[in-house]
Amino acid sequence: MNNIPKINQADPIPEAARSDIENLLSTGDLFRYTNYNSAVFTLEQNFANKIGAPYALAVSSCSAALFLALKTLSLPANAKVLIPAFTFGAVPSAVVHANCIPVLCECGTDYRIDLDDFLIKLQLVDAVLISHMRGHTSDMDKILSQCEKLGVPVIEDAAHSLGTTWRGKNIGTFGRLGCFSFQSYKLLNSGEGGMLITDDPDCFAKAVVMSGAYEHNWEKHHGERHFFEKWQNQLPLYNMRLNNLSALIVDSQIPYLDERIENGRRNHDIAAKILSHSEWIHVPEKFEHEARAPDSIQFNLVGLTPLEVSQFCDLINRMGVALQVFGNSKDNARAFWNWGFLPERYSLPKTREMLMNACDVRLPARLNVDDCKNIAEMILEALSQIKNNIAAE
Ligand SMILES: Cc1ncc(COP(=O)(O)O)c(C=O)c1O
Numbered sequence: 113m114n115n116i117p118k119i120n121q122a123d124p125i126p127e128a129a130r131s132d133i134e135n136l137l138s139t140g141d142l143f144r145y146t147n148y149n150s151a152v153f154t155l156e157q158n159f160a161n162k163i164g165a166p167y168a169l170a171v172s173s174c175s176a177a178l179f180l181a182l183k184t185l186s187l188p189a190n191a192k193v194l195i196p197a198f199t200f201g202a203v204p205s206a207v208v209h210a211n212c213i214p215v216l217c218e219c220g221t222d223y224r225i226d227l228d229d230f231l232i233k234l235q236l237v238d239a240v241l242i243s244h245m246r247g248h249t250s251d252m253d254k255i256l257s258q259c260e261k262l263g264v265p266v267i268e269d270a271a272h273s274l275g276t277t278w279r280g281k282n283i284g285t286f287g288r289l290g291c292f293s294f295q296s297y298k299l300l301n302s303g304e305g306g307m308l309i310t311d312d313p314d315c316f317a318k319a320v321v322m323s324g325a326y327e328h329n330w331e332k333h334h335g336e337r338h339f340f341e342k343w344q345n346q347l348p349l350y351n352m353r354l355n356n357l358s359a360l361i362v363d364s365q366i367p368y369l370d371e372r373i374e375n376g377r378r379n380h381d382i383a384a385k386i387l388s389h390s391e392w393i394h395v396p397e398k399f400e401h402e403a404r405a406p407d408s409i410q411f412n413l414v415g416l417t418p419l420e421v422s423q424f425c426d427l428i429n430r431m432g433v434a435l436q437v438f439g440n441s442k443d444n445a446r447a448f449w450n451w452g453f454l455p456e457r458y459s460l461p462k463t464r465e466m467l468m469n470a471c472d473v474r475l476p477a478r479l480n481v482d483d484c485k486n487i488a489e490m491i492l493e494a495l496s497q498i499k500n501n502i503a504a505e
Contacts, residue, residue, distance in 0.1 A: 129364030165309035174293030178206035275405030386488035439467035
């Protein structure tokens with residue numbers, strides 16, 4: 113029962129990419145602006161077509177995309193930006209980097225934005241940055257309609273949501289700008305990398321210039337000339353470009369994306385079904401309008417003491433399943449109380465309670481049905497040992 117694959121390992125890069133990579137290495141043309149129609153440019157076009165966005169800009173990470181997205185809004189210094197309290201530490205960091213102040217919004221046991229807290233805090237902010245954490249989509253109908261009413265711009269952090277749809281439309285395409293990650297634990301992996309998408313030509317031109325399109329390099333982007341000319345030399349160059357090698361690696365995986373989404377969803381649903389049978393586990397349902405593309409599963413422990421939660425974590429990891437409870441370790445980057453760089457401390461009891469019981473296990477698309485069943489059954493076995501006091505130290 114213990115021969116489960118290493119779930120924290122990334123997927124191999126497709127064989128088909130190897131000859132293009134070899135060619136690129138032989139020319140040394142790694143910089144996107146050496147030539148027109150570079151590998152980065154091609155990736156941007158392919159990604160934009162796949163996701164349904166008019167403009168796409170490849171950058172060095174999703175954090176860079178979030179930072180640039182915020183900068184395109186031309187917010188005043190110390191502008192307030194609402195973010196969910198359940199997200200990765202890089203998200204409030206991008207807000208701070210953009211010289212803004214993060215305002216944390218409560219999240220519920222379903223990992224999504226708590227709409228009551230959202231409506232209160234929305235009155236106080238200049239922009240909203242929605243992290244669809246671990247691909248759990250917050251209610252975009254309500255968020256967008258409220259933001260539109262108040263004229264508050266929305267950025268989507270879709271780092272974990274590539275391939276997720278809401279009413280059939282891709283997540284990331286709802287806000288003024290959407291941001292994606294190509295870090296290794298994502299559906300498209302180049303180790304590091306990111307993509308910014310938008311349907312706003314002015315924001316796009318700003319992002320292109322700030323990402324490092326110095327002089328006339330904006331000519332090597334798809335976009336409208338007068339917007340680029342307007343921003344040329346008027347904005348700082350933050351140099352957050354993607355290189356051609358990373359672009360080739362990501363691009364070679366786009367043809368596999370649909371299959372990965374399908375397998376990831378299958379894996380998630382198999383594990384969710386088995387885990388739901390336990391009285392000590394609650395697996396939140398997806399939203400009606402959401403079609404998810406998960407490569408991990410989250411579930412809540414129910415009726416365990418904090419000591420039992422810790423014991424369960426230790427035991428399941430000893431059994432070989434890499435599981436984290438977000439709030440259980442001292443320095444978890446998804447626990448908001450560890451973000452010591454925030455200008456303000458938050459208590460946020462709902463989110464804290466959720467994080468103390470929410471489990472997270474990677475289920476990469478390459479796992480097969482038996483792998484996923486094994487993982488779920490081992491989780492149930494570990495829980496049963498803890499609850500029945502028979503876990504060996
Ligand atoms: C929710 C979320 N947003 C943004 C990021 C930042 O992504 P990157 O590592 O590409 O900067 C991460 C990182 O995993 C993340 O988990």
